[in-house]
Amino acid sequence: xxxxxxxxxxxxxxxxxxxxxxxxxxGASLQxxxxxxxxxxxxxxxxxxxxxSAGGNVLAGFDDDTKARMFIEDACLAAQGCGFSVxxxxxxxxxxxxxxxxxxxxxxxxxxxxxxxxxxxxxxxLPELPKIDNKNICTFCGMRTREKSDGGAADRDKACTVCKxxxxxxxxxxxxxxxxxxxxxxxxxxxxxxxxxxAIAGVKTGxxxxxxxxxxMDLNDMGNRVKRIIGGQSDEFKTFGVFSRSLEEELFxxxxxxxxxxxxxxxxxxxxxxxxxxxxxxxxxxEDYWIPFVNEVFKGLKTVKLDGGPVTCGAGVVIAPHxxxxxxxxxxxxxxAGNAKRLFRxxxxxxxxxxxxxxxxxxxxSAFASALEARQRLFLQEVQTNEExxxxxxxxxxxxxxxxxxGGAKKFWGNLPETKRHGLYExxxxxxxxxxxxxxxxxxxxxxDQLQKYDGIWQxxxxxxxxxxxxxxxxxxxxxxxxxxxxxxxxAESGPYKTDITLHYTDCTDSMELYWMQQKGSGQ
Ligand SMILES: [Zn+2]
Numbered sequence: 001x002x003x004x005x006x007x008x009x010x011x012x013x014x015x016x017x018x019x020x021x022x023x024x025x026x027g028a029s030l031q032x033x034x035x036x037x038x039x040x041x042x043x044x045x046x047x048x049x050x051x052x053s054a055g056g057n058v059l060a061g062f063d064d065d066t067k068a069r070m071f072i073e074d075a076c077l078a079a080q081g082c083g084f085s086v087x088x089x090x091x092x093x094x095x096x097x098x099x100x101x102x103x104x105x106x107x108x109x110x111x112x113x114x115x116x117x118x119x120x121x122x123x124x125x126l127p128e129l130p131k132i133d134n135k136n137i138c139t140f141c142g143m144r145t146r147e148k149s150d151g152g153a154a155d156r157d158k159a160c161t162v163c164k165x166x167x168x169x170x171x172x173x174x175x176x177x178x179x180x181x182x183x184x185x186x187x188x189x190x191x192x193x194x195x196x197x198x199a200i201a202g203v204k205t206g207x208x209x210x211x212x213x214x215x216x217m218d219l220n221d222m223g224n225r226v227k228r229i230i231g232g233q234s235d236e237f238k239t240f241g242v243f244s245r246s247l248e249e250e251l252f253x254x255x256x257x258x259x260x261x262x263x264x265x266x267x268x269x270x271x272x273x274x275x276x277x278x279x280x281x282x283x284x285x286x287e288d289y290w291i292p293f294v295n296e297v298f299k300g301l302k303t304v305k306l307d308g309g310p311v312t313c314g315a316g317v318v319i320a321p322h323x324x325x326x327x328x329x330x331x332x333x334x335x336x337a338g339n340a341k342r343l344f345r346x347x348x349x350x351x352x353x354x355x356x357x358x359x360x361x362x363x364x365x366s367a368f369a370s371a372l373e374a375r376q377r378l379f380l381q382e383v384q385t386n387e388e389x390x391x392x393x394x395x396x397x398x399x400x401x402x403x404x405x406x407g408g409a410k411k412f413w414g415n416l417p418e419t420k421r422h423g424l425y426e427x428x429x430x431x432x433x434x435x436x437x438x439x440x441x442x443x444x445x446x447x448x449d450q451l452q453k454y455d456g457i458w459q460x461x462x463x464x465x466x467x468x469x470x471x472x473x474x475x476x477x478x479x480x481x482x483x484x485x486x487x488x489x490x491x492a493e494s495g496p497y498k499t500d501i502t503l504h505y506t507d508c509t510d511s512m513e514l515y516w517m518q519q520k521g522s523g524q
Contacts, residue, residue: 003068006106007039007058007075008087010114013334015084016275017327019141019163022197022284025326027166029275031082032056033182034169036277039075046071052241054248055278059106059237065092076125083162085126087113098234127162138163183252184276191259194268201322202270202286211363212322213290216333217297217315219279220341220354229307243307244278250304251279258296262289274330279313282330287319288520290360291406298356298399312356314341314396319517320363336361340396359396362513392503394510405507409515412460412508421512424457428509432473435508439474475508 009015009032016028039060040053048071050061058075062068072088079086089109093102112118138146144160159167181189194200201210226240233239255276263269270286285293294315304311316336318329336359397405413421420443427438439461461474480488480502486495497503 002093003062003065004091004093004102004106005058005060005062005068005072006089006110007060007072008089008110009035009056009079010085010087012056012084012275012277012280013330017330018143020325020327021140021163022272022326023170024140024163024166025274026272027163027168027170028083029273029277030169030182030184031166032084032275032277033184035075035079035082035084037182038078042071042074046074050237050241052237052244054244055280057244057278059240061236065090073125080125080127082165083127088122088125089113099237099240100231100234103230140167183248184273186252187256187259187273187276190256191263191265191269191271192267193272194270197284197322197326199268200270200272200284200286203322209321211287211319212284212329213287213317213319214274214326214329214333215283215285215290215294215315215317216330216337217281217313218337218341220312220314220356222279225307225309247306248278250306251281254297254300254304255281258293258300261296262293274326282333284326284329288517290317290319291514291517294358295399295403295406298358298402301356310354312354312399314338315356315358316340317358317360318363319360324363332361336396355398355400357396357398358402360513392505394505394507397510405511406514406518409511409518413457413512413515416457425509425512428475428506428512432476432504435475436473473504476504477507478505479503 012032016025016032018028019025036053036056036058039058040051042048043051043060046060046062047067048060048062050059052059060068060071062071068090072090076086076088087110089106091102091105091109109118113122136145138144138160139158140163141160144162146158146160147164197212201212203210226243229240229243230237255273259269259271263271270289272284274282274284283293294317297313297315301311301313314337316333316339318333318336320329340357340359394401416424423442424435424438427434439457443457465474481495481497481499482488482490483499484492484494485497485499486492487497
């Protein structure tokens with residue numbers, strides 16, 4: 001085996017989520033999964049002596065150059081047919097080059113492809129750029145020209161060829177036999193998911209503003225893991241093939257099991273898998289399900305053993321009304337997952353006690369700004385009155401921090417009436433002084449100083465005071481930074497913070513958000 005081909009589906013997120021129409025998204029996701037399976041199954045036909053196909057990538061080995069080139073053409077044309085762009089690389093193993101050296105050459109070629117640095121003819125298999133035709137634009141993607149009416153279902157008349165294919169694929173609802181199906185199809189076979197976002201959000205029960213949660217999950221440190229595996233062995237990518245295959249199988253078992261545990265078995269589950277490609281996973285579900293779902297997946301990941309090291313993920317969750325554009329919500333959740341993964345790298349990269357990490361955002365704005373920007377606006381209001389103090393969020397949380405926060409939320413906020421809780425939440429968003437004022441003036445005055453009426457919150461305040469140092473604002477934990485911009489007492493030579501300031505952390509607002517969402521869940 002001397003010739004190696006690497007295929008890389010580019011911009012999977014961008015392609016799948018180019019539209020906010022759920023049906024087209026699901027169809028595109030199925031197409032990607034089927035393309036992956038098509039490549040794997042074409043091993044015999046193409047004469048490949050090696051084939052690994054998972055997570056948007058295909059690695060194939062051939063004995064001669066012609067077969068390798070024919071495979072590239074066939075696989076790229078198949079992807080082009082369903083609107084996916086594939087970068088490809090072909091290289092020859094020379095003079096006992098190791099797997100690692102071959103892999104590096106392939107990576108360089110893929111990089112050149114993406115940078116537009118290869119021969120013009122190498123780009124022949126990319127999907128055509130959409131033609132701009134303002135009068136006849138597809139109502140699904142808003143990009144390509146729509147087809148002429150074919151007398152079919154009314155909304156399909158307005159679709160372009162690509163979107164039409166995707167809708168048809170999703171509507172076929174075929175329950176393929178295990179073994180010939182993609183993992184995504186097997187999820188469809190094992191669970192009966194609700195058809196549209198209204199059904200997922202539960203609008204039919206009368207709540208127009210019913211919200212959904214978009215959950216995006218991405219395994220930590222995968223690039224390095226692959227590098228380690230290929231660098232550690234030179235066995236014609238056999239170990240790598242076993243690794244990527246078992247990764248797919250383990251993740252399928254994990255998510256299939258988590259869905260069964262959290263949603264049970266019934267018709268029209270309030271959930272849909274949006275993307276299920278290798279370690280790239282996105283789900284939409286009714287808002288009250290995401291906490292148990294995320295906890296279940298975090299728990300399950302601990303039992304996944306791939307190559308010895310622990311497997312963890314970065315998760316991002318956005319909670320928003322169901323009629324917000326779903327593809328924008330996925331973007332935002334993706335950004336939060338990225339934010340969570342940075343914490344993973346910062347605190348525990350590859351460490352023994354590595355944990356999954358999570359960031360979430362409850363959407364309260366009407367504009368579709370980035371969740372991280374919105375958070376800055378939400379949490380930086382008291383800075384103007386006190387230049388020396390900054391509010392900081394504790395998000396992202398590690399899996400165990402998140403668990404603790406969920407567990408304590410009820411005890412903390414449980415016996416406050418809903419209106420008081422909203423008032424306190426707003427005060428907490430505003431800052432430590434506003435919080436103290438609210439506790440002293442609103443809670444006390446309104447109820448004629450009857451402290452015992454809300455004994456939960458007063459108990460919490462009391463507990464807080466005994467645990468914290470004197471001078472800490474109530475319900476806010478604070479940390480000081482030193483002149484190096486590191487946390488005081490850390491001894492670090494530099495840090496990411498402003499120097500010599502007080503950071504006020506907002507874990508109480510986070511805890512209250514979790515309380516609300518858990519309440520909605522138990523009220524069902
Ligand atoms: Zn379209």
